[in-house]
Amino acid sequence: MIDTHAHLADRFSTNIEGVVDRAKKTGVEAIILSASSMADSKDNLKIAVEFPGYLLPSIGVHPMETEYDPKVLEFYLKKNPQIVAVGECGLEFCGNFEQILQDKIFKSQIELSIKYNKPLIIHSRDAMEETLEILRQYPKARGVIHCYSGGKKRINKVLELGDRWFFGIDGNITYEVGLEQVVASIPKDKLVLETDTPFLTPIPHRGETNQPAYIKYIYQKVADIWQMGFEEAEKQIDTNSKKLFQIIGN
Numbered sequence: 326m327i328d329t330h331a332h333l334a335d336r337f338s339t340n341i342e343g344v345v346d347r348a349k350k351t352g353v354e355a356i357i358l359s360a361s362s363m364a365d366s367k368d369n370l371k372i373a374v375e376f377p378g379y380l381l382p383s384i385g386v387h388p389m390e391t392e393y394d395p396k397v398l399e400f401y402l403k404k405n406p407q408i409v410a411v412g413e414c415g416l417e418f419c420g421n422f423e424q425i426l427q428d429k430i431f432k433s434q435i436e437l438s439i440k441y442n443k444p445l446i447i448h449s450r451d452a453m454e455e456t457l458e459i460l461r462q463y464p465k466a467r468g469v470i471h472c473y474s475g476g477k478k479r480i481n482k483v484l485e486l487g488d489r490w491f492f493g494i495d496g497n498i499t500y501e502v503g504l505e506q507v508v509a510s511i512p513k514d515k516l517v518l519e520t521d522t523p524f525l526t527p528i529p530h531r532g533e534t535n536q537p538a539y540i541k542y543i544y545q546k547v548a549d550i551w552q553m554g555f556e557e558a559e560k561q562i563d564t565n566s567k568k569l570f571q572i573i574g575n
């Protein structure tokens with residue numbers, strides 16, 4: 326199992342060793358550290374050094390963050406070949422937002438991902454059409470639509486972006502009505518799984534803080550939807566994750 330999206334930066338996590346230990350005991354092979362801010366990006370690089378090859382850092386800035394410095398992100402990309410992705414970045418049109426500024430910061434990160442040949446971790450909330458519109462302008466970009474919420478009707482639109490795009494599914498699959506149908510409609514070789522730790526805790530741990538060890542409940546749910554055994558589903562999903570993030574597998 327691979328958790329392709331967890332937030333373990335300093336502001337989210339106090340006991341990384343415990344978190345990693347429990348993940349390893351559960352059979353998690355690697356964890357991708359998503360970044361939401363400049364500070365998270367820096368933290369991810371720092372934390373990953375402690376668990377090389379296990380905690381795989383991403384760097385990037387979430388659309389609701391105001392501080393963005395492309396020069397610093399580019400410096401990180403130049404100096405740290407262990408970075409596996411750029412993100413999470415994208416668009417979020419809820420509450421107060423400035424679309425022009427979000428577009429600009431999103432496009433800047435897409436351009437960095439292409440320049441350094443990294444996949445993108447895309448965050449898109451209430452902005453799926455606008456996100457797709459921008460991604461269509463970058464045929465060389467690739468990545469994952471994190472916590473995919475575009476419904477059945479937009480699956481084909483994502484697939485039309487090209488073979489280099491994947492769908493990220495989270496713990497809400499264990500409790501959100503309708504999401505099972507969405508997952509059943511996504512091609513099996515285009516699905517990756519994520520906890521989004523510390524958020525979106527799956528059943529049977531809802532109400533607790535999420536952690537990468539709980540990715541097993543999401544794998545089990547997908548295996549059930551696919552009507553196959555856990556290991557067979559795991560093999561397919563891990564193949565997808567390794568392909569997307571270029572993880573050299575054990």
Ligand SMILES: [Zn+2]
Pocket residue numbers: 330332359413521
């Ligand atoms: Zn996230």
